[in-house]
Amino acid sequence: MDQLVAPPGWPRAVRPPGAPGWEQSAVSWLLDICPPEFRGYPVLRRHDVVLARFAVLHVEACQAAARRGLSEARGVLRDVTDQDTIEAAIETWHAESARLLGERRAVGLVEEALAGKRFVARL
Template sequence: MSQTLTTLGPDWPCQVKAPGTRDWERTAARWLRDLLPARYAGYSPLTRHPVLLARHARLQLQHEVRTVRVALQTARVELPTLGVAESVIENSIRMYAVELDQLNRLARGVRLVTDALLAEGTPPAPRRRTPAQRVS
């Protein structure tokens, strides 16, 4: 595995097999789906098209990063007005900083997986024909 990490880089998600190996796209799609809220698992455009799934995961992470940054930047001003103790505020700030680092690492992983999917030329899922499109 250390050779794979060297080839793929430290930000490559360990849950995703190396590009070109058997089932790597399936592991990439599973990892990407896990980054999204559970309700997205039922949307077939996302589940059938890994590149679309990667794009949505990237957008989701961008919004989460913005949210955590705002929470971090406003904690010292807003939390005291809510009656939050100073020790809790300090713990919250540390928590937000850790979360921001984690989100940035995940975003780098999504970027790497997206690039690999595009490089592989992942074909779109075959379209199903409706009864009206079928020729007798």
């Protein structure tokens, strides 16, 4: 029997590729990280690889929004709040950017696995 391997960055909520029910755990996780409206599209419910592609693009759009928020924070917020709040907002954008970086890796790995890629253990 082949060893089940989940590569570094694999989401904890998703069973390793090849494990019983791993695809369903992947679909559930993908739907959880996407906007709730995605649950209403039949094509995304029936085709896990299509759902994964939508999830990748959604996370990438969130990354772009975080970059924009970070780049605009001081200029946009200076007339509506104090400097301490602006710095806290910037720290929040940095934290969100880091979270999204991990999420992008995870969703990309799930997309690859749903498309048939199998991962092997490395020494």
